[in-house]
Amino acid sequence: MKLVRYNQLNPAYPSAVSSMLDKFFSDSFGPVAKSFNPAVDISEDEKAYDIQLSVPGAKKENFKIELVDGTLTISGERKWEEKKEGKNYHSVESQYGSFSRSFFLPDDAQSEGIEASYEDGILKVIVPKAEKKIAKSVIEVK
Known part of the structure; x- marks a missing residue:
C-alpha cells in the first residue's frame, strides 16, 4: 500500500507539482x-x-x-x-x-x-x- 497525499483541488489523484514541493520541503527542513x-x-x-x-x-x-x-x-x-526504529515518515x-x-x-x-x-x-x-x-x-x- 502506498500513501498518497490528499489534493484539495482534485481528490481523485495527487498533484505532481504539489507532491514534489511537499517532498522538497519535508526532506530539506524536516518536521521541526x-x-x-x-x-x-x-x-x-x-x-x-x-x-x-x-x-x-x-x-x-x-x-x-x-x-x-x-x-x-x-x-x-x-x-x-525522532524515533526511526524502521519508520520512514511520509508526512x-x-x-x-x-x-x-x-x-x-x-x-x-x-x-x-x-x-x-x-x-x-x-x-x-x-x-x-x-x-x-x-x-x-x-x-x-x-
Missing part, C-alpha cells in the same frame, strides 16, 4: 519548526474565564504562565523526538517548536486564584472573576 501558534478556545461563565490551548504531545513541565500588568502570557515548547503535520500567546484580561479578572491544568493534550487556564459589586446606595437627605 521554530515556533507555532496552538489553537485557543476562550469562554466564560458568571464565575471565571476559561482559556484552553490545544498542545497535544507536550509535557506540562514545558509550560510557563505569567501575569504581568493585566496581560496573561502562556508560553511553552513541544519538542520533536508530519503536527506542530513542533516553541509558542507564546498573550491575552489582555478584562477588569473583572482576578489575579489571585488562577489555576492551570494539562490533560489529554489540552492546557486549561481558569481565571476567576471578581464578585460584582452592587452599585446601590441610599442617600440620606439632610
